[in-house]
Amino acid sequence: MASANRHGRRESVAIIGGGVAGLCAGCYAQMNGYKATIFEMHSLPGGVCTAWQRNGYTIDSCVHWLLGSGPASGFHKLWKEVGALRGLTIVDLDEFMRIELKGSPALVFYRDVDRFERHLLELGPEDGKTIRELANAIRRFTRFDMPVDKAPELSSVWDKLVTGACMMPLGPAFIKWRKVTVADFAKRLKSSVLRDAFGALAGEAAGFPMLGLIMMLAWQEAKIAGYPLGGSLPFVRNIEKRFHDLGGQIRYSARVEKILVEARPDGRGDRAIGVRLADGSEHRADVVISAADGRSTIFDLLGGRFVDEEVRKPYEGGMETFPPLLYVSLGIADPLDNVPQASSGISFPLNPSVEIDGKARDRLSMNVYNFDRALAPAGKTVVIVMITAGYDRWKTLSADPARYRAEKGLVGERVLDALEQRLPGIRSKVEMIDVATPTTWERYTGNWRGSYEGWLMTGAFFGSGMKKTLPGLGNFRMVGEWVSPGGGLPPAVSTGRDAIQILCREDGKRFVTSEP
Numbered sequence: 190m191a192s193a194n195r196h197g198r199r200e201s202v203a204i205i206g207g208g209v210a211g212l213c214a215g216c217y218a219q220m221n222g223y224k225a226t227i228f229e230m231h232s233l234p235g236g237v238c239t240a241w242q243r244n245g246y247t248i249d250s251c252v253h254w255l256l257g258s259g260p261a262s263g264f265h266k267l268w269k270e271v272g273a274l275r276g277l278t279i280v281d282l283d284e285f286m287r288i289e290l291k292g293s294p295a296l297v298f299y300r301d302v303d304r305f306e307r308h309l310l311e312l313g314p315e316d317g318k319t320i321r322e323l324a325n326a327i328r329r330f331t332r333f334d335m336p337v338d339k340a341p342e343l344s345s346v347w348d349k350l351v352t353g354a355c356m357m358p359l360g361p362a363f364i365k366w367r368k369v370t371v372a373d374f375a376k377r378l379k380s381s382v383l384r385d386a387f388g389a390l391a392g393e394a395a396g397f398p399m400l401g402l403i404m405m406l407a408w409q410e411a412k413i414a415g416y417p418l419g420g421s422l423p424f425v426r427n428i429e430k431r432f433h434d435l436g437g438q439i440r441y442s443a444r445v446e447k448i449l450v451e452a453r454p455d456g457r458g459d460r461a462i463g464v465r466l467a468d469g470s471e472h473r474a475d476v477v478i479s480a481a482d483g484r485s486t487i488f489d490l491l492g493g494r495f496v497d498e499e500v501r502k503p504y505e506g507g508m509e510t511f512p513p514l515l516y517v518s519l520g521i522a523d524p525l526d527n528v529p530q531a532s533s534g535i536s537f538p539l540n541p542s543v544e545i546d547g548k549a550r551d552r553l554s555m556n557v558y559n560f561d562r563a564l565a566p567a568g569k570t571v572v573i574v575m576i577t578a579g580y581d582r583w584k585t586l587s588a589d590p591a592r593y594r595a596e597k598g599l600v601g602e603r604v605l606d607a608l609e610q611r612l613p614g615i616r617s618k619v620e621m622i623d624v625a626t627p628t629t630w631e632r633y634t635g636n637w638r639g640s641y642e643g644w645l646m647t648g649a650f651f652g653s654g655m656k657k658t659l660p661g662l663g664n665f666r667m668v669g670e671w672v673s674p675g676g677g678l679p680p681a682v683s684t685g686r687d688a689i690q691i692l693c694r695e696d697g698k699r700f701v702t703s704e705p
């Protein structure tokens with residue numbers, strides 16, 4: 190049985206979930222002399238950041254861009270510490286994203302901001318002032334690097350002043366764009382081409398803040414958010430190896446069913462003392478870190494005992510989750526060299542519209558992996574189409590396996606009909622179709638209502654943090670996408686690192702890091 194040592198310092202950490210956040214928390218725990226064990230319910234590491242094989246094709250379920258891929262970002266150091274980039278080749282494609290329109294030239298989000306600005310001015314010269322403001326905001330943000338070395342909870346007044354001073358030059362751009370959504374921006378454009386293109390981008394995520402888009406484009410320009418060739422799994426396997434090399438232990442196929450708690454001897458509430466697995470075994474630890482789904486952690490594993498208004502509110506409609514996905518992957522016997530390479534995909538119009546999952550679609554977005562040949566046999570390509578879908582319908586369908594399979598087949602067929610409009614002849618070259626539904630995400634990762642990235646980043650929550658502890662429960666923290674609105678890989682590593690930094694501070698230890 191684990192227990193704090195005779196100096197009262199804690200020695201062992203049980204981590205629930207072997208996604209990127211759990212793996213990274215484990216690496217930092219081991220670097221700092223804690224004995225970490227990760228309990229992962231699946232047979233693989235990575236959580237939603239994973240990949241699977243079908244007919245010789247690799248279907249990647251995550252990384253399009255990795256903030257910290259280049260040395261000019263503070264996150265680069267973090268990825269190096271957890272060994273994530275070892276042996277990987279990063280590519281910074283010329284195009285981040287492409288919005289194609291009916292009867293007009295496409296809007297291309299070029300990585301190079303000068304080129305992007307020239308392109309926008311060609312498409313919509315009447316919006317010159319707005320375009321220059323946008324391009325200047327992107328330029329400004331290339332010079333800003335988020336401070337990630339110190340956990341925000343440990344920041345002193347001095348740290349905050351320094352950060353504030355570094356952010357001063359961004360102030361006007363921040364104030365100007367903070368509350369503007371992509372949909373608002375589209376409406377203010379005079380050029381019909383640009384209005385249609387930004388309107389299409391707003392699509393189903395109308396609340397996405399322009400500031401988020403500006404930052405993404407700034408990271409592209411600064412070459413700090415490239416794509417790691419080979420995709421998500423080699424990246425994740427690198428972190429898993431680092432954790433093992435540091436002496437950490439991972440238990441796969443180990444679903445945590447309950448977080449064990451006991452009353453604190455000083456009478457000040459309770460404290461976590463370990464976990465119970467689905468097989469009934471109990472594993473004691475001085476600290477429990479949950480890197481798993483937020484709702485199940487708080488309301489199932491802890492039985493909803495440690496909540497207050499602030500904890501409960503997001504789960505009662507106070508915040509929106511990322512809508513779940515229909516994730517349709519195709520193996521195509523063609524190199525698709527004539528399709529532009531865009532790391533975050535190509536959105537194209539459909540005319541006539543195509544009914545997919547009970548809804549008429551007049552636009553679809555596809556990721557053509559013609560820039561990562563490692564994912565397909567020679568001369569062939571993976572194409573992935575992501576469609577937001579209703580959770581409840583797929584949950585109901587999943588109770589009837591035959592109907593569920595038939596509906597998945599229908600989705601695949603309809604997506605092929607749609608792709609045929611953009612890539613004529615593709616149907617005859619299809620060698621593999623794989624359809625993952627909202628319940629697939631739920632089944633494989635436990636994520637609430639199949640959300641693939643936790644809480645949606647809307648203007649209202651831009652840059653806001655969430656509490657990572659629960660009231661009345663000591664020796665416990667949460668990390669990962671359910672405590673970082675907007676989700677993503679960067680908060681997975683930083684919240685894991687922060688948790689151990691805070692643990693060290695509480696235990697009177699100096700927080701140390703190393704690189705492999």
Ligand SMILES: Cc1cc2nc3c(=O)[nH]c(=O)nc-3n(C[C@H](O)[C@H](O)[C@H](O)COP(=O)(O)OP(=O)(O)OC[C@H]3O[C@@H](n4cnc5c(N)ncnc54)[C@H](O)[C@@H]3O)c2cc1C
Binds near residue numbers: 209443669681
């Ligand atoms: C299609 C897609 C594209 C994306 N693109 C990008 C991108 O380009 N760039 C980017 O930065 N981010 C991207 N993301 C987001 C990013 O992948 C996630 O935000 C991040 O990986 C979340 O990591 P996590 O560890 O917090 O959570 P998860 O990956 O959800 O990990 C949670 C883990 O906990 C395990 N678990 C849950 N319950 C239990 C339990 N009771 N017992 C044991 N284990 C349990 C799960 O099996 C899972 O492994 C993308 C995600 C998707 C799905």
